Amino acid sequence: MRDFCIAVIVIGGASTLLLIVLVLRRIWISTTERTEGRIETRIRPTVLGFLDGDIPGIRDLTRRDRGVFDRLLIRYSNQISGSKLDSVSQYFSSTHEIDREIATLLSARRAWKRYLAAQRLGAINATVAGPALIVALRDKNFEVRRATVRSLGRLAVADATAGLISALAEGRTPDSLTLWALLQMGAPALETARAHLANGDDRMKIYAIRLVELLGSPRDSVAISTLVHDLSPGVRSAAALALGRLGGASSLTLLLELLEDEEGSVRRDACKALGRLRDKTAIASLLLHADTDEFDVAMASSEALFATDPSILVDLDPGAISSALMESRDLAFIERS
Amino acid sequence: MHYFFDVTAIFTITYFALLNGIYVLFTLIAWRSLSMNLKRRNLQGFEEPFDTPFIPGITVIVPAYNEETGIVDSVRSLVDLRYPKFEIVVVSDGSTDATVERLKDEYDLVPAHRAARKILKTKPIISSFVSRHHPNIWVIEKENGGKADALNVGIDVARYPYFCAIDADALIEPDALLQVAAPILSDPDRVVASGGIVRIVNGCTVDHGRVVEVDLPKSRIAVFQVIEYFRAFLVGRVGWTRFNSLLIISGAFGLFRRDLVTKLGGYATDTVGEDLELVVRIHRYHRERKLDYRVVFVPGPVCWTEAPEDLLTLSRQRRRWHRGLGQTLWKHRAALLRPSLGALGLFALPYFLFFEFLGPVVEVAGPPITIVAFVLGYLSVPFLVAFIVIAFLLGVTLTVAALTIEEFNFRRHRHPRDIVRLLAYSITENIGYRQLTDLWRTMAFVDLVKGKTEWGAQRRRGFQSRSS
Numbered sequence: 001m002r003d004f005c006i007a008v009i010v011i012g013g014a015s016t017l018l019l020i021v022l023v024l025r026r027i028w029i030s031t032t033e034r035t036e037g038r039i040e041t042r043i044r045p046t047v048l049g050f051l052d053g054d055i056p057g058i059r060d061l062t063r064r065d066r067g068v069f070d071r072l073l074i075r076y077s078n079q080i081s082g083s084k085l086d087s088v089s090q091y092f093s094s095t096h097e098i099d100r101e102i103a104t105l106l107s108a109r110r111a112w113k114r115y116l117a118a119q120r121l122g123a124i125n126a127t128v129a130g131p132a133l134i135v136a137l138r139d140k141n142f143e144v145r146r147a148t149v150r151s152l153g154r155l156a157v158a159d160a161t162a163g164l165i166s167a168l169a170e171g172r173t174p175d176s177l178t179l180w181a182l183l184q185m186g187a188p189a190l191e192t193a194r195a196h197l198a199n200g201d202d203r204m205k206i207y208a209i210r211l212v213e214l215l216g217s218p219r220d221s222v223a224i225s226t227l228v229h230d231l232s233p234g235v236r237s238a239a240a241l242a243l244g245r246l247g248g249a250s251s252l253t254l255l256l257e258l259l260e261d262e263e264g265s266v267r268r269d270a271c272k273a274l275g276r277l278r279d280k281t282a283i284a285s286l287l288l289h290a291d292t293d294e295f296d297v298a299m300a301s302s303e304a305l306f307a308t309d310p311s312i313l314v315d316l317d318p319g320a321i322s323s324a325l326m327e328s329r330d331l332a333f334i335e336r337s
Numbered sequence: 338m339h340y341f342f343d344v345t346a347i348f349t350i351t352y353f354a355l356l357n358g359i360y361v362l363f364t365l366i367a368w369r370s371l372s373m374n375l376k377r378r379n380l381q382g383f384e385e386p387f388d389t390p391f392i393p394g395i396t397v398i399v400p401a402y403n404e405e406t407g408i409v410d411s412v413r414s415l416v417d418l419r420y421p422k423f424e425i426v427v428v429s430d431g432s433t434d435a436t437v438e439r440l441k442d443e444y445d446l447v448p449a450h451r452a453a454r455k456i457l458k459t460k461p462i463i464s465s466f467v468s469r470h471h472p473n474i475w476v477i478e479k480e481n482g483g484k485a486d487a488l489n490v491g492i493d494v495a496r497y498p499y500f501c502a503i504d505a506d507a508l509i510e511p512d513a514l515l516q517v518a519a520p521i522l523s524d525p526d527r528v529v530a531s532g533g534i535v536r537i538v539n540g541c542t543v544d545h546g547r548v549v550e551v552d553l554p555k556s557r558i559a560v561f562q563v564i565e566y567f568r569a570f571l572v573g574r575v576g577w578t579r580f581n582s583l584l585i586i587s588g589a590f591g592l593f594r595r596d597l598v599t600k601l602g603g604y605a606t607d608t609v610g611e612d613l614e615l616v617v618r619i620h621r622y623h624r625e626r627k628l629d630y631r632v633v634f635v636p637g638p639v640c641w642t643e644a645p646e647d648l649l650t651l652s653r654q655r656r657r658w659h660r661g662l663g664q665t666l667w668k669h670r671a672a673l674l675r676p677s678l679g680a681l682g683l684f685a686l687p688y689f690l691f692f693e694f695l696g697p698v699v700e701v702a703g704p705p706i707t708i709v710a711f712v713l714g715y716l717s718v719p720f721l722v723a724f725i726v727i728a729f730l731l732g733v734t735l736t737v738a739a740l741t742i743e744e745f746n747f748r749r750h751r752h753p754r755d756i757v758r759l760l761a762y763s764i765t766e767n768i769g770y771r772q773l774t775d776l777w778r779t780m781a782f783v784d785l786v787k788g789k790t791e792w793g794a795q796r797r798r799g800f801q802s803r804s805s
Contacts, residue, residue, distance in 0.1 A: 004723040011727060015734040019760070022741050026753060112373055146523055174523040180389035214390060295454045299496070302452075323452040330449035334469065 039068045047072045050091070051084045058091075070097070074123050089125040098126045105132055105148075111141040118144055122151025130157035137163045137173070149173045153181030158188040165192055169204050182211055190215040197223055202232040209235070213242035221248025228254050233263040240266060244273025252279050259285055268296045275304030283312055290325045298324035310335055342715040345706060352699060353724075356692050357731055363576030364738045370575050371636060371746045392522065393498050394422035395514060395592065398491030400484050401427055401505035405435040407643070409443045413546030414508040416471060420515050424473040427505070428491045431481025436505075437466075440476050444468040451475055457489040457603040465494075484588070485604035485611035492603055495595055502612075504589040506643045508538060508546060513638035517592050520633045528631045530593045530619060532586030533638035534570045536749065537563050539646060548641050551749045553758055556646040560762050561770045563644075567739040571746075574634035582620070582685035583632050588612035590640035597622075608668065610661015617669050617686075624678045636746070652777045659781035660789065662694050697778035700771075729767055736763035 043065055050058055050073070061069055070092075077088045092098050101124075104117035118136055121129040134157070136148040145167070152160045164182055167173040182189040189211055196208035209227065212220050224246065227239040240258050243251040255277065258270035271289055274282045283305065290301035302324040305313055310332035318326060397415055401408055408427070415425050429437050440446060446466035453462065460482035468474035479490050488502055499521065503509060517533045539554035553560055577583040586593075591612065598604075601618050604611040616632060623630040645651040666673075666689060673690065675682035710716040740759055743749070750756060 004719075004727070007723075007727050008730065011730040011734055015730060015737055018734065018737045018741050022737065022744055022756065022760075025741075025744060026756060029748070030753075142523075171526070175525060176389055176391035176393075176522050179391045183389070210391070295452070299452060323450065326450040327452040331467070331472075334447055334449060334467065 036068055039065055040072065043069055044072065047076065051076065051080065051087060053087070070095075074120070077123055077125055085125045089127060092124040092126065093128070097124065098129060101126065102129050102132045105129075105136050111144055114139060114141065114144045115147050118147035118151055122147075122154040125155065127155050127157070130155060130159055133157065134160050134163045137167050142172075145173050146177060149177050149181050153177070153184040156184045156186070158185050161185050161188045161192045164189075165196065165204070165207070168207055169201060175207075179207065179210060183214055186215065194220070194223065197227065202230075202235055205230070205232070205235050206238045209238040209242050213238075213245050216242075216246060218246050218248045221246040221251055225250055225254055228258055233261075233266050236261060236263070236266045237269040240269045240273045241276075242273075244276035247277065252277060252282065256282060256285055259289060264294050264297055267294070268300045271297060271300035271304045275300070275307040278308045280309055283308060287312075287325075290328075291322045295324070298322050299327075302328035306332060338713065339715060342706075342710050342713075345710075346720075349699075349703070350724075352691075353728065356696070357735075359576075359688065359692070360572070360735050363572050364735060364742075366579045367572045367575040367742055368738070370579065371571065371742055389421075392421050393518075393525070394424070394496070395420060395518065396491070396495035396497045396500045396595070397423055397425045397514070398488055398495065398500050398502050399425065399427045399505050400430055400487035400491065400502070401432060401436050402430040402481070402484070402487070403432050403434040403436060404505040405432075405439050407506045408436050409439050410543060410546045411503075411505055411507060412440065412444070412474065414510075415503070415546075416474070417511050417546065418509060418514045419511045420518070422497065423514065424475065424496060425471075426491045426494060427474075427476045428487040429476065429478045430484065430487040431460075431479065437476060437478055441466065444474055445470050446474075446476055449475075451477060451494050453490070453493045454599075455493060456599055457493050459486050459489045459493060462490060483606055485606045485608075488611070489603040489606070492595060492598060498595055499592055500595050500598070501590070501592045502588060503640065504642060507535075507589045508543065508548060508641040509590065510548070510639045510641075513590070513640060514592075516638035517590070517635050520631070520635060521592065521594075524631065527629055528633060529597055529623070530586055530591065530616065531633045531635055532574070532583075532591040533635050533640055534574075535566060535587050535589050535640050535642050537566060537644045538641035539644050541641065543641075551751065553750065553755045554644070554646070557762070558648065558651055558770075559644045559646050560758065561766050562651075564736060564739075564759060564763050564766060567743050568736060570634070571636060571742045572735075572739050575636060577685065578632075578634045580680045580684060581631055582680040583634050584616050584620070584685055584689060585613050586616050586632065586634070587640070589642050590638070593619075605668070608661055608664040609657050610665050613661055614665040614668060617665055617672075617681075620681045620685075621669065621672055621678065624681055648773075651774075652780075655774055655777040656781040656784055659694070659697070659778040660784050662689065663781065663785045666690050666694055697775040698782070700775045701779045732767050732771075733764055736766070 043061065046058060046061070047069060058069065073088055073091065077085060080088070089098070098121070101117045101121050105114050105121065108114045108117065114136070118133065121133060130152070133148050133152050133155070137145060137160070139145050139148065149164065149167070152164065161182065164173070164178050168175065168178045193208040193211035193215065196204050197212065199205050199208060205227070209224060212224065221243055224239050224242045227235055228243070230236050230239065236258065240255060243255055255270050255273050259267055261267050261270065267289065271286060274286060286301045286305050286308070290298050290305060292298050306328040313325065313329040313332040314336060316325060316329050318329065321329065397418070399411065399415070404411070412425060412427060427440060446468055449465060449467040451462070451465040460480040463478045463480060465478065466476045475494070477490060477494060479487065492500055499518070501514060501517070513533055517531050520528045520531050537554065537559060538548060539556060539559040540552040541548045542550040542552070553563065574583055574585070588611065597619065598615065601622055605614045608614050619632060645654055666686070669686065672678055672682050673686045707716065707721065737760065740756070740763065744756065750759070
């Protein structure tokens, strides 16, 4: 009976405690929300004024107002750029918020604190935090590294290019996010990417091609051309897609050559690239590939034909074409009507 | 006879202790995991960069069978999704109502051939349509073959490397696709599937495919389900994700790698629990080959779905779910207790067999055995009272913990009266509702023995719009 009583007291106590926490939390949140909502409405003009250069407006703010002010500023910083964004970072620098966040990023024991610091540094446009963020690319926690990459991209820290590339190569950071961050760096990332076109690691070579594809100019197609005969199908595919976007004198010939590649994925991407080039001399080859049994190749080829010259598709005999061509043909009809 | 009752008592106590031990463990895990959400909340809006050309495309597949009441709202919620590259493929599984006509009227659909890979065996496609105004909306009409078959058609015609299966009576929040894809974007080499949270839309106000006001349903049966969903998603799935043994990614909202699912043969058409079966197959495939992978639950992204409000529809749903569980466990019986499959073979599958599948039988058999024991004088009444009180209190505590997790992290129910109602229902669900669902689940054994395969009619009320 004694054990039973103890069990009932423990479970009942836990339940009651949870209930109390639930009720108190609800009361606290409701009160805070109401109060902060009022403050937000009151100081929103001050925040907007500050972003327009009205610094004196913030001097009269109380401590609590400042908290709401900071939060609003961070929220707005996601939607502004140029001198307004600079004023945000200057403000947080003057309040020593940036120094505090950098210290947290580099030395906090708990990963979530480092994660939040990494994220906030990007949000408040703390360009001075570049070196600290580069160090944090080697943080032991994946989430912290992810937040760091995001902030480095947001801040477009040119010095981080090498660090980001090596993080990519070692698989320390997410591919899509890291490539996005590198795209934000612009010219420095392009230079690094060009240097990596000859990298011995296929993965790195593919990343480099993709960056050159998005940041480069038709002049880069010469360097990319040398990769269409690479041993790795992934590299050949990436090179094909890049040639399609960059253009260049020999791109069409090389892409037509790649249509005969032994790998289906390369042929598919060569079709996609030809669709980007929209050169009518490729139509005959594309029609041939749109009629193959390989679904992805046929589909990419049909879509390329649609992009190049939809009128070609309209004239096709529906009884004698592949399913992929049929789809593009119907879409061409719809577009014309 | 005495021996029988002694064994029964020991079995019951052990069963009770193990089950509740797991619940408590999962509640603690959920509390800890979700607390991170709370810390991140202030930086909402700074999530994954949206404008990256490296983001993979997603095909949203909506299998629909006689969904004329909600299909337009559902698709409207998908059109508004905030994701850079996606297409919507509604697959009408031989609908006999105006499902396709409603979509034709709303989205100006015109006939267009849709090419299919024809890798997965499915019932034939009858016709296909594309929207003139939204070229990323396709509607495929096919012969009736069940939900799994419709999903397989969707996979077969999908253009993007990932697909998201969404129920036709579901509403997806604008950021949900981006959020559910976040683990895949972060770790595309390992994460092969992810699922979001499903919440109940009954009682909520819907405007143009969006839930604009969250309220509790008026129907008591639906409120009980709100509580069940909190426990299942905020505690159960977070806990299973921790052990990389999440077996259920709801059919209402799940994201998968297309090439993997195609390689595995698509959704199984010989079970009514196709969502569960697919995830178990994904786990087995990777574990048997010692591949590094993750199947994850993301608590942020929300899919709103309509819950049954009458006992008949609810009973059909529960019997169907239980049947699906039984069929899946039978199909994967070879994986049970296999040490080489790690947590899947030694923890997740045994849990689902002993506690989820056989649990209702234990709970339904309990009262008659207790009465017999009492009549024959084998029952210690103080012990029985103690057991019932502790079980009741523990049940309420775990539910309150789930509610607290919801309140701390998401706080979707803004009205204090909703919280009070939920608390009241979390106490009363132990008296009647729980026993009823156990009874229905036990009746599913009869369906299994009979070899029942159909889904049973669904009664839809449609969403409560702002104007109504």
